Amino acid sequence: MKIAPSTEQLALDQALSEFLEEEVASLVRRMAYRSPYSGTEDNREVRAMVHQALVDLGVPRLPLPAAAGGTGRGQEDLVVVAEQLGAVLYQGLLPDTLTAAELLARCGEAPLDLLRRIGEGTTVALAVRSDAPGGTTTAVPAPLTVDRARGTLTGTRAFVPFAEEADHLLVLGTDTDGKLHAALADPRARGLSRRLHEELGRGELYALDFTDTPVTAWLDLGEDPAALWRATLDGARVRHAAQLTGVSRGALRLSVERARERRQFGRPIGHQQALALRLAELAARVDAVGLVVRAAAWEADRPDTVGAETVRLSAAQALAMAAQTARRTATEAMQIHGAYGMTENSDAQLFYRRAAVESLWLGSPAELRGEVASLLRARIAARPRPVVL
Amino acid sequence: MELRDTPEDRAFRDEICALLCQEEVRAEVAAVRARRGGEPGLLDVYRRLGERGYLAVNWPKEYGGLGGTLQQKTIVTEELIGHGVPDIVHTLSIDIVGLALLMYGTDDQKERLLPRIARGEGAASILFSEPGVGSDLAALETRAERDGDGWRLRGRKVYSMKSHLADFALCAARTGESDVKYHGITLFVVPLKTPGVLVDPLWNLGDERFGDITLAGVRVTADDIVGEVDGGWEVINHVLGLERTGVEFEAKATRWFDVLLRHAADTGLLEHPVHGPRLVELEGWVRAARLLSWRSVGELAEGRSDEVHNAMAKLLTSEVSKEVAHTALDLTGLPGVLDRHDGRAALHGIGEAAYREAAGLTLASGTSEVMLALIASTGLGLLA
Ligand SMILES: Cc1cc2nc3c(=O)[nH]c(=O)nc-3n(C[C@H](O)[C@H](O)[C@H](O)COP(=O)(O)OP(=O)(O)OC[C@H]3O[C@@H](n4cnc5c(N)ncnc54)[C@H](O)[C@@H]3O)c2cc1C
Numbered sequence: 030m031k032i033a034p035s036t037e038q039l040a041l042d043q044a045l046s047e048f049l050e051e052e053v054a055s056l057v058r059r060m061a062y063r064s065p066y067s068g069t070e071d072n073r074e075v076r077a078m079v080h081q082a083l084v085d086l087g088v089p090r091l092p093l094p095a096a097a098g099g100t101g102r103g104q105e106d107l108v109v110v111a112e113q114l115g116a117v118l119y120q121g122l123l124p125d126t127l128t129a130a131e132l133l134a135r136c137g138e139a140p141l142d143l144l145r146r147i148g149e150g151t152t153v154a155l156a157v158r159s160d161a162p163g164g165t166t167t168a169v170p171a172p173l174t175v176d177r178a179r180g181t182l183t184g185t186r187a188f189v190p191f192a193e194e195a196d197h198l199l200v201l202g203t204d205t206d207g208k209l210h211a212a213l214a215d216p217r218a219r220g221l222s223r224r225l226h227e228e229l230g231r232g233e234l235y236a237l238d239f240t241d242t243p244v245t246a247w248l249d250l251g252e253d254p255a256a257l258w259r260a261t262l263d264g265a266r267v268r269h270a271a272q273l274t275g276v277s278r279g280a281l282r283l284s285v286e287r288a289r290e291r292r293q294f295g296r297p298i299g300h301q302q303a304l305a306l307r308l309a310e311l312a313a314r315v316d317a318v319g320l321v322v323r324a325a326a327w328e329a330d331r332p333d334t335v336g337a338e339t340v341r342l343s344a345a346q347a348l349a350m351a352a353q354t355a356r357r358t359a360t361e362a363m364q365i366h367g368a369y370g371m372t373e374n375s376d377a378q379l380f381y382r383r384a385a386v387e388s389l390w391l392g393s394p395a396e397l398r399g400e401v402a403s404l405l406r407a408r409i410a411a412r413p414r415p416v417v418l
Numbered sequence: 419m420e421l422r423d424t425p426e427d428r429a430f431r432d433e434i435c436a437l438l439c440q441e442e443v444r445a446e447v448a449a450v451r452a453r454r455g456g457e458p459g460l461l462d463v464y465r466r467l468g469e470r471g472y473l474a475v476n477w478p479k480e481y482g483g484l485g486g487t488l489q490q491k492t493i494v495t496e497e498l499i500g501h502g503v504p505d506i507v508h509t510l511s512i513d514i515v516g517l518a519l520l521m522y523g524t525d526d527q528k529e530r531l532l533p534r535i536a537r538g539e540g541a542a543s544i545l546f547s548e549p550g551v552g553s554d555l556a557a558l559e560t561r562a563e564r565d566g567d568g569w570r571l572r573g574r575k576v577y578s579m580k581s582h583l584a585d586f587a588l589c590a591a592r593t594g595e596s597d598v599k600y601h602g603i604t605l606f607v608v609p610l611k612t613p614g615v616l617v618d619p620l621w622n623l624g625d626e627r628f629g630d631i632t633l634a635g636v637r638v639t640a641d642d643i644v645g646e647v648d649g650g651w652e653v654i655n656h657v658l659g660l661e662r663t664g665v666e667f668e669a670k671a672t673r674w675f676d677v678l679l680r681h682a683a684d685t686g687l688l689e690h691p692v693h694g695p696r697l698v699e700l701e702g703w704v705r706a707a708r709l710l711s712w713r714s715v716g717e718l719a720e721g722r723s724d725e726v727h728n729a730m731a732k733l734l735t736s737e738v739s740k741e742v743a744h745t746a747l748d749l750t751g752l753p754g755v756l757d758r759h760d761g762r763a764a765l766h767g768i769g770e771a772a773y774r775e776a777a778g779l780t781l782a783s784g785t786s787e788v789m790l791a792l793i794a795s796t797g798l799g800l801l802a
Contacts, residue, residue, distance in 0.1 A: 065455070165753075226760050229774070293554040295554075303790065364777075367552050368552065389752045389755065393747070393751045395693060
């Protein structure tokens with residue numbers, strides 16, 4: 030793995046940062062934030078505009094196979110995008126859509142038509158979590174009752190993002206026979222009800238109830254559906270880790286700006302070592318976590334060389350570290366901003382809210398670590414030298 | 419200093435607890451929690467405590483208290499918070515503004531202002547912070563301009579809690595110019611429900627709004643001065659210092675921790691390899707923070723309040739509260755971000771609210787950095 034990004038990655042990074050210049054960034058930061066105080070404006074148009082811009086930049090096509098008009102790029106490139114989007118607190122359907130695309134591409138008889146449409150802007154929301162303990166790690170999709178004969182499914186799903194505006198739902202679940210099933214469903218299908226969650230992030234998170242809901246297609250998850258989902262999830266975790274690293278970078282940038290501008294005791298508060306050194310430490314940690322995420326991405330792109338378990342361990346590790354760092358950086362941003370940071374106008378509180386939700390999105394750090402602790406043993410064998418005592 | 423309640427304190431605690439467990443009180447607390455938008459003001463439970471003299475139990479009888487001890491007052495705060503009763507009105511009115519008036523107010527001011535708050539029928543707020551003035555309070559810019567035998571106040575105050583429903587506020591303003599910024603500050607008691615004062619909401623992360631207050635020439639007189647003209651800084655410093663026992667913060671840490679512990683015990687998470695030891699560690703710090711608070715309360719009661727001890731108490735009680743809130747999220751996962759209005763919220767949304775409130779605890783009543791600087795300089799003789 031090269032520590033320095035490739036020319037393609039630099040170009041991608043450049044294109045995104047040009048798109049996300051300050052004016053757009055400030056729109057993006059609040060494009061899915063329902064404030065009870067600033068009227069009932071619906072930001073759906075802004076979200077559609079941002080998604081279209083990402084399509085124009087070729088982002089959803091990155092992971093698609095050539096047969097679906099894609100460029101077949103891996104996690105190494107996708108994390109560049111995810112980090113840029115995290116820094117502006119992007120919330121939208123891109124992450125779930127990319128995960129769905131990767132899953133679909135791995136299916137038997139990959140639905141090339143749908144994949145092609147994803148490249149052109151079609152969106153997918155994942156319905157895979159439950160709100161039962163452990164259900165949010167998504168390691169094992171939540172229970173679901175499947176009736177293949179009638180082509181329907183029944184069950185509940187928590188924390189489905191943007192369920193109202195997604196073009197498709199990708200429902201994953203474990204049936205009573207212990208088998209994993211996946212299906213596409215129409216978000217407007219009969220027998221499907223949804224409820225907007227009331228939550229810390231004030232975002233677009235829904236609880237869904239499927240009651241004999243017809244599916245549009247069953248997906249063929251092949252011989253080992255669990256392994257297929259795990260590999261897909263590992264990629265999603267790596268990208269989410271990158272997004273959280275972006276959240277850290279954004280929160281850090283905001284804090285540094287505030288520390289330079291806010292004056293107390295006759296000088297900028299950033300002149301106080303107590304604050305400056307803490308921000309400096311965070312800067313080092315965020316860079317470090319960014320590299321851990323890139324290393325995990327590099328491994329995720331080479332499962333045949335490094336082994337599936339290494340990919341899984343590194344992905345969970347990167348995500349746990351990125352999540353913790355994002356929460357810490359956002360909490361620090363609140364402290365640096367003082368009472369102003371708590372007010373609706375300040376973006377500090379947005380970072381603080383989002384960091385909490387995003388840090389738990391694919392499992393809390395403790396859950397992730399518990400999940401992969403047993404895999405750590407393999408790191409010894411992977412060392413270039415014997416561990417001498 | 420007592421490491422546990424004395425038998426008398428225990429009996430007092432039981433009595434307060436019984437009162438707060440009454441059905442009417444529980445129903446009121448539940449109604450406040452269920453309400454959207456509005457925020458708790460003068461609750462009926464305050465009046466219940468007030469009519470028995472418990473709300474300001476340590477104040478003299480003539481001002482609505484029972485002449486009780488500071489420990490008893492601490493117990494009231496702990497029990498209010500422990501029972502999930504919103505406490506900000508109580509803390510502001512009794513612990514800060516009330517204390518300042520008791521110590522520095524004139525007899526007339528005490529008679530005029532204290533009994534109503536002690537009975538839970540009135541509230542007081544604080545107008546210190548300004549847009550450009552937070553940690554460096556002595557740099558405040560609100561002016562008190564001479565007007566005959568009185569003054570007119572002009573300026574803008576921010577982040578003030580409960581000013582939209584309080585009767586009066588303690589306001590710091592500049593009466594004189596001086597090269598030394600600590601001189602020339604005067605503390606006034608200012609009526610809030612008058613045309614010279616505009617109170618706008620400043621919505622924030624918490625459940626309870628900040629006030630954005632414009633002082634548009636409201637008139638005050640010598641009768642409204644707390645302490646000496648130009649001598650407000652001493653009062654502010656003294657009162658803020660005394661108030662920093664951190665009791666409301668340790669009570670919050672304890673309350674949140676107990677809710678979390680109950681959840682962990684009920685769900686088996688206490689046996690979890692990561693969460694179990696974390697909760698044990700946290701329990702130790704919650705107790706430690708509480709003991710720091712009680713040390714400060716004990717010293718204050720004996721008239722030998724220690725600035726450094728108080729700073730330690732304020733620092734750790736608020737920082738530990740924050741840790742409890744973060745741990746609650748880690749333990750509950752995504753259901754922990756659902757708020758109390760969402761039927762599926764973990765911990766009935768108490769963890770979610772704690773996370774939002776926690777951000778302010780290390781800022782209000784002296785930031786963690788200011789506490790650290792105090793411990794380092796006065797306590798350790800560093801930074802000189
Ligand atoms: C929940 C809450 C309730 C409040 N209620 C009231 C109220 O009722 N009435 C009222 O008047 N005010 C109220 N305040 C305001 C409160 O008094 C201020 O938040 C506090 O004085 C700090 O000022 P600031 O927030 O402007 O932060 P700033 O002073 O801008 O400080 C920003 C950051 O810089 C740090 N910093 C500043 N100076 C130094 C230094 N010399 N060395 C190291 N670090 C430094 C601070 O610690 C902080 O982390 C409330 C605040 C909160 C959060």
